[in-house]
Amino acid sequence: MSETRRILTRLALMLALAAPAALPARDAPPAADDPATETRMTRIAAELRCLVCQNQTIADSNAPLAVDLRQQVREMIRRGDSDRQIVDYMTARYGDFVLYRPPFKGSTALLWFGPAALLAGGLAVLVVVLRRRNRLGADRFEPDEDVDEEPTT
Amino acid sequence: MKALKFVIPLILLVVLVVLLARGLKLDPREVPSPLIGKPAPAFALTRLDDASRTIRRDDLLGRVWVLNVWASWCAACRDEHPLLLDFAKRARVPILGLNYKDQRADGQAWLARFGDPYTASMWDGDGRVGIDFGVYGVPETFVIDKTGTVRFKHIGALTPDVMATRIEPLLKQLDV
Numbered sequence: 001m002s003e004t005r006r007i008l009t010r011l012a013l014m015l016a017l018a019a020p021a022a023l024p025a026r027d028a029p030p031a032a033d034d035p036a037t038e039t040r041m042t043r044i045a046a047e048l049r050c051l052v053c054q055n056q057t058i059a060d061s062n063a064p065l066a067v068d069l070r071q072q073v074r075e076m077i078r079r080g081d082s083d084r085q086i087v088d089y090m091t092a093r094y095g096d097f098v099l100y101r102p103p104f105k106g107s108t109a110l111l112w113f114g115p116a117a118l119l120a121g122g123l124a125v126l127v128v129v130l131r132r133r134n135r136l137g138a139d140r141f142e143p144d145e146d147v148d149e150e151p152t153t
Numbered sequence: 154m155k156a157l158k159f160v161i162p163l164i165l166l167v168v169l170v171v172l173l174a175r176g177l178k179l180d181p182r183e184v185p186s187p188l189i190g191k192p193a194p195a196f197a198l199t200r201l202d203d204a205s206r207t208i209r210r211d212d213l214l215g216r217v218w219v220l221n222v223w224a225s226w227c228a229a230c231r232d233e234h235p236l237l238l239d240f241a242k243r244a245r246v247p248i249l250g251l252n253y254k255d256q257r258a259d260g261q262a263w264l265a266r267f268g269d270p271y272t273a274s275m276w277d278g279d280g281r282v283g284i285d286f287g288v289y290g291v292p293e294t295f296v297i298d299k300t301g302t303v304r305f306k307h308i309g310a311l312t313p314d315v316m317a318t319r320i321e322p323l324l325k326q327l328d329v
Contacts, residue, residue, distance in 0.1 A: 051184060051289035064254065065289055068280050093287040095187040 034078075041073045044086055049098045057100065186287055186306040193220075193297050194285035198275035201252045201260050208275050210301060213247070217327045219320070220295040221271070222251045222283060225263035227291040233310035234267050240316060241270035246324060250274030253283045253291055296320060298327050 045059035045066075052063035058070060069090070076086050090098050102108050188194075197209045221237060223230040241248055250271035252260040257276055264274070277283050286295065289308075296305040305323055307315055 054181060065280075065284075068284060072284065092187060093284060094289065095184055095287075097184045 037074055037077050040077055040083075041070060044073055044083055045070055047087070047100055048090055049100055051094055051098065182290065183308055184289075186303070188287055188295075188303045189306060191303060192301050193295070193303050194282070196275075196282045196285065198251075198277055198282060201250070201257060201264075201274035201276045204257070204276070208249070208273060213249070213297070214301050215299050216247060217296070217298050217324060218247045218249060219244070220249050220251060220286075220297060222253050222286070222288050222291050222293040222295075223274075224253045224255045224291050225259040226255065227253075229310040230292045231267065233292055233312075234270070236311050236313065236316060237270040238268050244324075247272040251282065251286075251288075252276050253288060254278065254280040294320070296323055296327075 042059050046057050048058040048069070050056045050058045050061035050063055050066045050069075052065050053061050056063075056066075058066045058073075060066075072089075073086055076089065081089075087099070096102050096108070102111060104112055193210055195210045197207050200206045200208060237248065248271050250273070252274050255276070255278065257278070260274065260276065264271075275282075280288075286293075292310055294305075294307040294311055295303055298304050304327070305319060307319070311320075
């Protein structure tokens with residue numbers, strides 16, 4: 001119990017120490033003046049892929065393009081654009097690829113249904129195999145090893 | 154029936170191998186641009202060499218032109234530069250440079266040092282027009298037709314192969 005607590009305390013300390021280092025040293029994030037705008041910007045940016053470093057979101061990335069796009073989102077929020085309009089603005093320029101949750105349409109059907117189809121296919125094969133085995137006589141299988149049995153020498 | 158049991162998994166395996174091999178060859182950085190077949194975004198930018206003169210998208214309507222996004226801080230731009238210089242000598246189309254997120258002085262010095270293939274370069278200091286064009290990796294090259302429609306986009310440094318097999322034939326097809 002106390003061991004866990006000690007580890008947690010250490011972990012928290014490590015994180016607290018690491019956090020300032022993770023922030024960019026120069027140019028502090030611009031315009032954090034309005035927390036509501038900032039929260040909404042972060043929420044939208046977390047749904048958008050940064051094209052420079054493709055496995056990060058625009059909210060996470062410090063690539064110059066991501067910084068610019070966050071600023072763009074801030075400006076659009078201040079202008080009173082809806083979330084939809086902001087996302088449309090991004091897809092008009094960078095394509096559906098920027099969306100971490102791609103829209104459902106013909107070209108993405110495989111993406112959405114592929115895993116489920118594979119799972120269903122696997123289950124179907126499993127059911128067929130099990131049924132077929134069920135119909136086989138007991139003599140077709142190797143007898144179970146009985147652990148209670150006296151060892152035959 | 155027995156043969157089928159052997160052939161079906163084999164076919165599945167071959168299909169899988171082909172798909173994976175294809176996947177290995179795809180470059181995940183080459184994101185298809187949604188701008189292809191759409192009007193080029195409107196812009197009005199000052200010239201890199203003259204802040205008092207503005208170039209607008211509509212100035213170029215009625216002409217086929219090439220847009221090349223470059224910056225003095227971009228290493229790959231240096232790689233493709235000889236190709237552009239060579240292309241500029243032969244080209245019958247204007248080549249416009251978009252000096253992306255650069256300092257004016259740096260951009261001008263870069264052109265003075267490595268040569269200037271551009272009919273004109275526009276200065277996009279804050280990268281706003283770059284964003285409108287969906288630029289995410291400099292250099293990028295666009296071909297825009299007479300109606301102002303984006304016809305082609307290449308991401309990354311141009312290669313002799315891209316020039317010969319994509320850009321030159323497209324320009325020919327667009328009748329210049």
